[in-house]
Amino acid sequence: MKNEILITTAHLVKKFPIGGHFFTALNDVNLTIRAGEFTGLVGPSGSGKTTLLNIIGALDNPTEGVAVVMGQDTKTLNHKQAARLRSECLGFIFQTYNLLPVYTVFENVEFPLLLLGIASSDRKKSVMKALEWVGLTDKVSSRPSQLSGGECQRVSIARAMVKRPKLVLADEPTANLDAANSHNVLKMMLQLNREMGTTFIFASHDEKVIGYLRRKIGLTDGKVVEDKIISTQNHEESETPC
Amino acid sequence: MIRFLLKGLLRDRNRSIFPVLVISGGVMITVLFYCWIFGVMGDVTQTSAKMDTGHVKIMTQAYADIAGQMPNDLALFGIGEMLSKLRQEYPETDWVARVKFGGLLDFPDEYGETRAQGPVFGIGIDLISPESTERKRLNLEDALVQGRLPQAEGEIVVSEQFAVDLGVNIGETATLISATANGSMAIHNFILVGTVHFGVAALDKGAMLADISDIQYALDMEDGAGEILGYFPNLIFDEKRAYAMADQFNNAYRAVEDEFSPVMLTLKDQSGLGAYLDMVDFYIFIFLFGFIFVMSLVLWNTGLMSGIRRYGEIGVRLAIGESKGHVYSSLIYEAILTGIIGSAVGTALGIGISYYLQEVGLDISGMTQSSTMMMSNVMRARVTLPAFYVGFVPGLLATALGAVISGIGVFRRQTSELFKELET
Secondary structure, three states: OOEEEEEEEEEEEEEEEEEEEEEEEEEEEEEEEEEEEEEEEEOOOOOHHHHHHHHOOOOOOOOEEEEEOOOEEEHHHHHHHHHHHHHHHHHEEEEOOOOOOOOOHHHHHHHHHOOOOHHHHHHHHHHHHHHHHOOOOHHOOOOOHHOHHHHHHHHHHHHHHHOOOOOOEOOOOOOOOOOHHHHHHHHHHHHHHHHOOOOOEEEOOOHHOOOOEEEEEEEEEEEEOOOOOOOOOOOOOOOOOO | HHHHHHHHHHHHHOOOOHHHHHHHHHHHHHHHHHHHHHHHHHHHHHHHHHHOOOOOOEEEEHHHHHHHOOHHOOOEEOOHHHHHHHHHOOOEEEEEEEEEEEEEEEEEEEOOOOEEEEEEEEEEOOOOOOOOOHHOOOOOOEEEEEEOOOOOOEEEEHHHHHHHHHHHOOOOOEEEEEEEEOEEEEEEEEEEEEEEOOOHHHHHEEEEEEHHHHHHHHHHOOOEEEEEEEEEEOHHHHHHHHHHHHHHHHHHHHOOOOOEEEEEEHHHHHHHHHHHHHHHHHHHHHHHHHHHHHHHHHHHHHHHHHHHHHHHHHHHHHHHHHHHHHHHHHHHHHHHHOOOOOOHHOOOHHHHHHHHEEEEEEEEEEHHHOOOOOOOOOEEOOOHHHHHHOOOHHHHHHHHHHHHHHHHHHHHHHHHHHHHHHHO
């Protein structure tokens, strides 16, 4: 739904024990992210991008403050509830693709649907649709080792998108790709964002990624130092199940 | 989901073939060891039972105390009546009387002078009566090398090796020089009608077999015998039954103060066989326990290696939203499946090799020439019902246990580190 608030963080603090001290990775982060955004967490290494992504993705809990993701306070979720939130509502894209090497492209993309217990015929349709989005219908039976880096990342995008999540979290998605492949992948994600209304949040310091963002949240030493709308665009209402 | 996991298992040889090989190898060794030990030890027991101890044996108390010396002066008398009673009271048990003795067997030349002479261990058994079960029990027809078995009084067979060593031939007269039950010298002539190969080194060195009536006559012990042996149906030793029978018999007939009163001993009570069999059981237990322990360690290690190799895969699965419990249970299911396949393959191989060793055996006659043990010269494995699960169950347990232990790592995985871990 347009303008629906997906994520709210209030006074978010994350500290990690290092030696006898605590390292503050996030410090009083207050953000609101709405459905359909194409947002980047931008900053140098150690600025807290991945930590914030972890908390939004229900992979980690804040030390202080609140992170509400799709109406659920991540701090109150137990392990199973967090896994369910990730399984049902979130998609993940990793820098190193992390495809399952013994499975085919089709099976890699099918995996999240298996976890959701979706029927075989529906799975097949959804997987083929997702592969159509990323232009890999001719690679259905290939193994990841037979694909290029760009193709692997496209499979990874299809895997993240196949269950039509409201939110996709991408950590340095172009770090292992050359310029041409980076642009292809980013265009593809932007297109999915526009056509399906999926919210994308990137953690990146890659200029190529920054060039595609419509909202840039700058982080330095765990603090939000910049929150800039680069462009706005209307989106179609989401068809996602969450 | 199951099909999905199966596909991964079949395609990833490190997850399927390697563990299956490890498990099947271990299970095969276990099954083979079990069948071999069971066969060899069972063979020792059976050979001892057939040749020496029976499943139960009745002697006088005095005879039993020094049975190894074959003290026929302490033998049982009135055995005809006793055998009748035993056959009435325990009709399913085959009762036979035997007289064991030692002596010299002398082969004279045509002038009556000693041409060849050697010490013998002799057994007087029921050889010539039509209802004799001893010929079959001792497998004498197959053991015959030359001549024939005794068919009339005054005929004996000796071990082939003994005959060859002394250079004697079928048809020659043999004079037994021994001691009577009264302690006087016994001299009795027999005709050598055949030679046998017992397949037991202790007997092949120098044994003679004669009909018990001849020996009773020669040793002056009519209606007497050193031992009455009882054999259970199909020659299978039943420990419970043996002890129950012995208790019942001893309560009825044994008088502690009368050293000539009869006493019944079971196979396990004789010749240290009880300790021997208990030791075998103990070693089988230790081996199986050790197998489970070692295999668990090996498979735990395999599981850990697999966990390290599949670190990325498990991380992605957790990140995508698979619960830790689901990942953990899938690892255990995989292990159970590989455990079943590996254990089945190992059991089949173990039983196959054991069956071959049961049929063909391993000839160890070269090593047992000086042995006095009642053991066969051909060692054989024996395939029994427990062989089908004695390796299978530990193989499966070890695999599951290995996965249970190694899979605990899944629960230690910090989801907060997944992005970091998956991008290195």
